[in-house]
Amino acid sequence: MAGTGKAHLRDTDDIILRVEDLVMEFPVGRTGLKVNAVSGISFDVRRGETLGLVGESGCGKSTTGKAIMQLPRPTSGSVLFEGNELTTLEGQAMREARTRMQMIFQDPISSLNPRRKVRDIVREPLVIWKRGLPTEQLDKVDALLEEVGIDPQRAAESQPHQFSGGQCQRISIARSLVLDPSLIICDEPVSALDVSVQAQVLNLLEDLKAKHGLTLIFVAHDLAVVKNISDRVAVMYLGKMCEVAPSDVLFEAPAHHYTAVLKDSIPVPDPEIAVGKVAIEGEPPSPVLPPNGCRFHPRCPAADERCSTEEPQLREIADNHFVACHHPIVGGEAPVAVRSATSPVS
Amino acid sequence: MARAPKRPNRFLTVGSILSLVWLGGIALLAFIPNDWLPFMREADQRVRIGRNYAYGPGVDFWMGSDRLGRDVFARNIYGGRISLSVAMFSIAVGLTLGGILGLMAGYIKGKVDTVINVLLDVLLSFPALILAILVVGRLDVLEINRFWSVMMVLSLLSIAPIARIVRAQTLSLSERDFVLAARSLGASKWRILAKEILPNLVPAMTTVAFTGVAVLMVAEGGLAFLGYSVESPTSSWGKLISENRERIDTAWWATIFPSLMLFATVLAFNIIGDRFARRFDIREAAL
Amino acid sequence: MRYALTRIARFVFVFVIVTFLVMLATRIGSKDPIRDLAGGQVSPEVMAKVEADYPYIEKCEGALAYLPCMGKQYAAWTFDMVRGEMGYSYAQEQTVGEMFKQRGPATFWVGFWAIIIGLLIAIPVGVYSAYKRDSLFDRFMSFGSFATLSTPQLVVAVFLLYAVASRFDFFPNLWNYVAPWSSPVDHFKNFFLPSLTLGIGLGAVWSRLLRADMIMTLQSDFINLARAKGVSPNRVLWVHALRSSVLSLITSVALQLSGLVSGAVVAEQFFGVGGVGGRLVIAVQQNDILIIQAITAVVVAVVVIVNVGVDLLYAVVDPRIRQARALG
Numbered sequence A: 001m002a003g004t005g006k007a008h009l010r011d012t013d014d015i016i017l018r019v020e021d022l023v024m025e026f027p028v029g030r031t032g033l034k035v036n037a038v039s040g041i042s043f044d045v046r047r048g049e050t051l052g053l054v055g056e057s058g059c060g061k062s063t064t065g066k067a068i069m070q071l072p073r074p075t076s077g078s079v080l081f082e083g084n085e086l087t088t089l090e091g092q093a094m095r096e097a098r099t100r101m102q103m104i105f106q107d108p109i110s111s112l113n114p115r116r117k118v119r120d121i122v123r124e125p126l127v128i129w130k131r132g133l134p135t136e137q138l139d140k141v142d143a144l145l146e147e148v149g150i151d152p153q154r155a156a157e158s159q160p161h162q163f164s165g166g167q168c169q170r171i172s173i174a175r176s177l178v179l180d181p182s183l184i185i186c187d188e189p190v191s192a193l194d195v196s197v198q199a200q201v202l203n204l205l206e207d208l209k210a211k212h213g214l215t216l217i218f219v220a221h222d223l224a225v226v227k228n229i230s231d232r233v234a235v236m237y238l239g240k241m242c243e244v245a246p247s248d249v250l251f252e253a254p255a256h257h258y259t260a261v262l263k264d265s266i267p268v269p270d271p272e273i274a275v276g277k278v279a280i281e282g283e284p285p286s287p288v289l290p291p292n293g294c295r296f297h298p299r300c301p302a303a304d305e306r307c308s309t310e311e312p313q314l315r316e317i318a319d320n321h322f323v324a325c326h327h328p329i330v331g332g333e334a335p336v337a338v339r340s341a342t343s344p345v346s
Numbered sequence B: 001m002a003r004a005p006k007r008p009n010r011f012l013t014v015g016s017i018l019s020l021v022w023l024g025g026i027a028l029l030a031f032i033p034n035d036w037l038p039f040m041r042e043a044d045q046r047v048r049i050g051r052n053y054a055y056g057p058g059v060d061f062w063m064g065s066d067r068l069g070r071d072v073f074a075r076n077i078y079g080g081r082i083s084l085s086v087a088m089f090s091i092a093v094g095l096t097l098g099g100i101l102g103l104m105a106g107y108i109k110g111k112v113d114t115v116i117n118v119l120l121d122v123l124l125s126f127p128a129l130i131l132a133i134l135v136v137g138r139l140d141v142l143e144i145n146r147f148w149s150v151m152m153v154l155s156l157l158s159i160a161p162i163a164r165i166v167r168a169q170t171l172s173l174s175e176r177d178f179v180l181a182a183r184s185l186g187a188s189k190w191r192i193l194a195k196e197i198l199p200n201l202v203p204a205m206t207t208v209a210f211t212g213v214a215v216l217m218v219a220e221g222g223l224a225f226l227g228y229s230v231e232s233p234t235s236s237w238g239k240l241i242s243e244n245r246e247r248i249d250t251a252w253w254a255t256i257f258p259s260l261m262l263f264a265t266v267l268a269f270n271i272i273g274d275r276f277a278r279r280f281d282i283r284e285a286a287l
Numbered sequence C: 001m002r003y004a005l006t007r008i009a010r011f012v013f014v015f016v017i018v019t020f021l022v023m024l025a026t027r028i029g030s031k032d033p034i035r036d037l038a039g040g041q042v043s044p045e046v047m048a049k050v051e052a053d054y055p056y057i058e059k060c061e062g063a064l065a066y067l068p069c070m071g072k073q074y075a076a077w078t079f080d081m082v083r084g085e086m087g088y089s090y091a092q093e094q095t096v097g098e099m100f101k102q103r104g105p106a107t108f109w110v111g112f113w114a115i116i117i118g119l120l121i122a123i124p125v126g127v128y129s130a131y132k133r134d135s136l137f138d139r140f141m142s143f144g145s146f147a148t149l150s151t152p153q154l155v156v157a158v159f160l161l162y163a164v165a166s167r168f169d170f171f172p173n174l175w176n177y178v179a180p181w182s183s184p185v186d187h188f189k190n191f192f193l194p195s196l197t198l199g200i201g202l203g204a205v206w207s208r209l210l211r212a213d214m215i216m217t218l219q220s221d222f223i224n225l226a227r228a229k230g231v232s233p234n235r236v237l238w239v240h241a242l243r244s245s246v247l248s249l250i251t252s253v254a255l256q257l258s259g260l261v262s263g264a265v266v267a268e269q270f271f272g273v274g275g276v277g278g279r280l281v282i283a284v285q286q287n288d289i290l291i292i293q294a295i296t297a298v299v300v301a302v303v304v305i306v307n308v309g310v311d312l313l314y315a316v317v318d319p320r321i322r323q324a325r326a327l328g
Ligand SMILES: Nc1ncnc2c1ncn2[C@@H]1O[C@H](COP(=O)(O)OP(=O)(O)OP(=O)(O)O)[C@@H](O)[C@H]1O
Pocket: A026, A027, A035, A036, A037, A055, A056, A057, A058, A059, A060, A061, A062, A063, A064, A106, A221, A287
């Protein structure tokens, strides 16, 4: 999978975020090696849309989210958000532009300062930006806290560790909303929570999205979680984009072999469906020395010679369905410039 | 594997309560003006009972008297005043300077970090005791009061280990999601430092303060023993030990009691430091 | 390789700075270093001789000239050291080389036996505590080692003096250097108490370290494998598991070295051991510049070399650790 390519980028004027060729590398100590956490991905999000971003652990989802927020600034690539090119903004302008966009982190405990009162944590953004009088600030904070289902009274008296994981995530959500952002990046907001709590938090996000007119990027390692709440889903593998499609299309007819594997790894109530499918083999390779060609080829059941040398590009195989694979499950062979000998396996 | 159920990490245990009581008692006795304490003799007041100078522990002298007839109990209390204040003052200086260096290295990173790291490497490579007696000895020539020169040296020695701890803590804190969140909300570097990082350094610093005082009291004891601490007639526990040890056969109390005081106080500081560390789940940091 | 070189370069740099700073420290407030070197009240002839022997030791007056002048002295001193001429102590009428030859062995044996005693305490206690985790033995030992760590060496020495030395005539009142090969019993008499003073503390540090390390090891796969293969429990514990903790023990020995030096000075002084530590104390009193510089140089060099050695050992034994260290 390795797709690079931008065939899937849209050109409508309600595009709120457009990420192009985003690359994020981290040096490995002083060895001269680097972690290729994100290696040139592109995508866009329309206003009011929910984009699901899926991939297994370590594929660079969180890094992508943080790079969009310029935390830290990506190695290269462009991030165009509400008409501002974030990668070149500096100082005050950067700080201001960034507040229109917020992130909810994976770990509910670590994302709240353990030594502050919850109400102060949620109020902090208003204090930083000196929005309104103190009483107005508190009113707004309390209203938001109630909206996410946290008792403001308790929030005023307690520190984060006195709340459960699900409640902490609600507090994070309240904090992210307090500056009225237009885009929220939810980085696996429910993966650390009990299954019973997960649905509640997801519903809350859906409600808030409608109420506040938000655009969401929803990150998950599990296709099932994004399925229902996303309009469009992008699948990542080892820092590259594999497949982009509307949620139902991707689920009905995955074209990329990795997407198929992801889909099969969802536990299904009906055992018959799961029978006879390829299980994912082994661990993903290290992002320090990623494989050549399609980064998925060492684990792909359909890999051939070409996959190990030539990197597939994203191309449209059906209406609004994009895949970066030489031999996709549906949609036909990728056209080749120089034909290699082998033919597809399946 | 069956695990014994984890005991809750309460701060107050039998050990820490006893330690607090002990330290509170010692501090009260040492720092209250002695006019208020009718039972206290002057530290250098010589009392002779019968023909004997070195008088064993009893009603007259709770911890006996030394070869000059001075009350060992009173001398221990006054000695404690010096031992405690030297160690506490030095750790305060160490925490301030080491804290600033560590914060700068861990928060600004880059070149600043490299420079500070080399500086700390140098400081940590000094054989501590050699440096200490050398500098205290030379400061004598400049006629600087021993009390201050010992404190200067101990402060200097405590900077590097503290800076290392603060740096590590700052580095790991600034990676935490709540700091990222603050940055994404547009908080300035200073605001993040003041509101997000510093408050979270407090637990580790509290631990360091307690264990550090313990280490410095031991160090002062070593210096005093070698003759490089406060000058007579002032005394510290270490000095009491060394000036009486030659008569340990005949007047054990004059040596053993200050030893016990030093031991119990160091232990108490360590126990409290350890409780703090466990309470806040800080890894054992060697000072 | 590059890793080794940068490590070594860094340590050389630290060594130079530390010895230079010690040189500066010996001159704090000194009005006439040559007089200091000669040992205070001496005849003009001796002074002249000192000046002739060490033309580079000057007063260095004036703030601007001070550092370059000290730099020159440092360079000359380093050159002498490299040639193996560590200097002459006029106060003690002895070359530094002779001093080390005469007093070095005593210090070596004190340190050596201290490390042995430390290991003899730490290995059984650490291993058994890890094996019987949370048992009565473990808890008792865990508090015991904590209390021991809180006991200043000075206090340990006092108790040994009171409880052992002054009750048994076995231990000599006056310390004497006896090599182990000339009379093992006399050697023991002279070295046991000072070494024990240092060794108890080391034993406490290492038994805690070993316990923590062994608890991790005992849960790892290769131990389970050994057990599954039917290796006897004792062998698993004392051979397989202990072996993998050796590296952390070695590291700790290296880390303790600098502290051991400080402790050794106190212990030597307390029991009247005629070692380098005692000589150092006298040298500082007399501001015997060359002795102080030479002793610090040797101490810092030993500490630095051992640390480089351990670092390189790690790099050889386990490349992953090198990476991890580089990352950290
Ligand atoms: N600051 C960093 N320094 C070095 N490597 C990093 C850093 N941040 C992330 N990485 C590496 O980049 C890769 C991608 O990490 P990332 O956290 O983005 O994955 P993820 O998809 O969010 O996984 P998860 O589902 O576990 O959250 C990983 O291999 C990770 O080790």
